[in-house]
Amino acid sequence: MDPRINPFSPGAGSPPPELAGRSPILDHAAISLDRLRNGLHARSMILVGLRGVGKTVVLNRIHMLAQEAGYHAAFIEANERKTLAQLLLPALRQILYTLNLRENVSDKTRRALRVLRSFIGSLGLKAKAGLGDLELELAIDPETGSADSGDFEADLSELLQAVGEAAADRKRAIALCIDEVQYLHEKEFGALIMALHRVSQRRLPLALIAAGLPQVRGLAGRSKSYAERLFEYPEIGPLRPSECEEALQIPVRNQGAAFSREALDEIIQVTQGYPYFLQQWGYEAWNSSAGPIIELADIHRATKLSIRRLDQSFFRVRFDRLTPKEKDYLHALADMGPTAHRSGEIAARLGVKIQSVAPVRDALIRKGMIYSPIYGETAFTVPLFDEFMCRVMPPSRSLPSRPGDRSVSLPAKSLPTPG
Ligand SMILES: Nc1ncnc2c1ncn2[C@@H]1O[C@H](COP(=O)(O)OP(=O)(O)O)[C@@H](O)[C@H]1O
Ligand SMILES: [Mg+2]
Missing domain, CATH: 1.10.8.60 (Helicase, Ruva Protein; domain 3)
Structure with a gap:
């Protein structure tokens, strides 16, 4: 046709012509946003799921819902190269400017801008360099003694509280939508969780809605034990x-x-x-x-x-970002079949000690290629990637053939040879 x-x-992230099966989660998000805006308790949300299940599309919808509900909402995509400060600060500045422009000057908004300035002032040189001209552009004096202790966690907490107070003062609410949160460093994620904890204790109208690969659950849990209570983790699946x-x-x-x-x-x-x-x-x-x-x-x-x-495309771009060692590791995992496998067994299949491939496994987790569904196990984050690995890499002579009937979906005979 x-x-x-x-x-x-x-x-x-392309919006589908029909967003099927996601009304329950969108309805739930809409209720949480309304509650928070009205000063009631609502837990922050982290959408969790494998690649290609539709997390970004849902997060985009929630971003729109928030805007429709009168929120100042920012959409931020984390990546391996940017720090949390680089991602967050320009968005916060934008939000504060909009708050400040609304009516006449508000003390709380001006204060938040000054706290933002002192927060930036306390960052190390490298972090500052990544922020371009943001500090100068703020054109406001820093509030000395606020958010400038040099302790990132305490400072971020103070900054987000000041921003939350500014929003409350304006009778507005703020939503931070952060995609790909698994790329945040554990410390940064911990600081963000801590800051939200404070904001939520004070019932300030600031919401976090995030999305990430399954490893974010572990990342959040390791960062702060109370993350369990602070967040809900709706699962976005097939x-x-x-x-x-x-x-x-x-x-x-x-x-x-x-x-x-x-x-x-x-x-x-x-x-x-x-x-x-x-x-x-x-x-x-x-x-x-x-x-x-x-x-x-x-x-x-x-x-x-x-x-x-x-x-x-979908498989290839991920494959091309791998080192030869990482490719070998994934090939061994793929060769064992599509489910999760014990890390020890993967190492054994490669003929090496588990400790010697631990750095490779860690790097693959950081790259978002694999995750650990339960302790000591490893699985692909991209559905059907195992079959792709077997197509793109010829069977290794050192590896025994794949066990059992593993492919329910894509019969190897019918597959075109990758070009
Ligand atoms: N609920 C859905 N129904 C139909 N198609 C969807 C749905 N959610 C996502 N898609 C499609 O799936 C693809 C991947 O969506 P995306 O949000 O980028 O996934 P993720 O962020 O989880 O990797 C897009 O082409 C999108 O149009
Ligand atoms: Mg996505």
């Missing part, structure tokens, strides 16, 4: 079959076409309900089909095309 009106949207059906069928129905029953069942089975893959398969199926009914044979073609696409 006409690719110009193809409704599907595979891609990181969609149920009925939700997959909505995600696929509603967009094509809106264009006067439809998936046949067999076609739907096949996509649901092959994609295992992973939202990114649903968009990918939907996209290729639409283009492959003569229409108006998308048939099973169209899905078979879509599977070939989708895997080729994923191999070139």
Whole structure:
């Protein structure tokens, strides 16, 4: 059918034509935001899930909900190269400026700006350098003695409280939406949690809504033991079959076409309900089909095309960021099958001691490639990445062949050779 009106949207953070299965969490977020704005208690939220399940899309929606509810909301994406200060401070400054512009001058807002200035003043030279001209641009005197002790945790706490007070004074609320929080350093994350703890004890109208890979749970727990009580961790997972059906069928129905029953069942089975893959398969199926009914044979073609696409992009960009040692580690893990495996067994498969590959495993966790679903176990954060590893890396002679019937989805015979 006409690719110009193809409704599907595979891609990181691309809003899907039909956001299936996420109303409960969006409703819950809307209630929490309302409560917090009205001075009631609401826990901060960290959306947790593997890559491609739709965390960014949900976080974007919550960001919009917050704006609709009258919040000043910032959307921040953490990454490996930026410190928390670099991510947070420009956003806070922006929010404070907007608060300050609203009506005539407010003491609390001016104070928050001065605290922000002294917070920046207390940062080390390197951290400051990463902030560009922010300090000078503030054009306000620092509030000496506030948020400038040099203890990042205490200072951030003071800063966020000052910002929260400014918002309360203006009868406004602030939402900080932070994506990819697993990239924050443990200390920074700990400081952020501590600061929120204070803000929440004082019922200040400042909300954190974050999203990250499953390792954030451990990161938060290690940083601060009370993180458990401070946050809730809604899990964003694969969609149920009925939700997959909505995600696929509603967009094509809106264009006067439809998936046949067999076609739907096949996509649901092959994609295992992973939202990114649903968009990918939907996209290729639409283009492959003569229409108006998308048939099973169209899905078979879509599977070939989708895997080729994923191999070139979604999987490939992650693979290209790996060192040879990291590739070997992931290859061994992939070779053992798609579930989680004990770290000791992976080391044994590589023929090395567990301690000697621990740094490689740590680096892969930091890169967001693997995580530890339970202590001592390791699994991929990207669904179907194990099958990609086996396609892209020839079987190693030192490794025994993969045990058992492991692939329920993508039969190796039908796969195109990666180019
Ligand atoms: N609930 C959903 N229903 C249908 N498609 C979705 C849904 N959530 C996400 N998607 C699609 O999945 C892909 C990945 O979404 P994204 O938010 O980037 O995932 P993540 O941030 O978890 O890696 C996008 O193409 C998006 O359109
Ligand atoms: Mg994302």
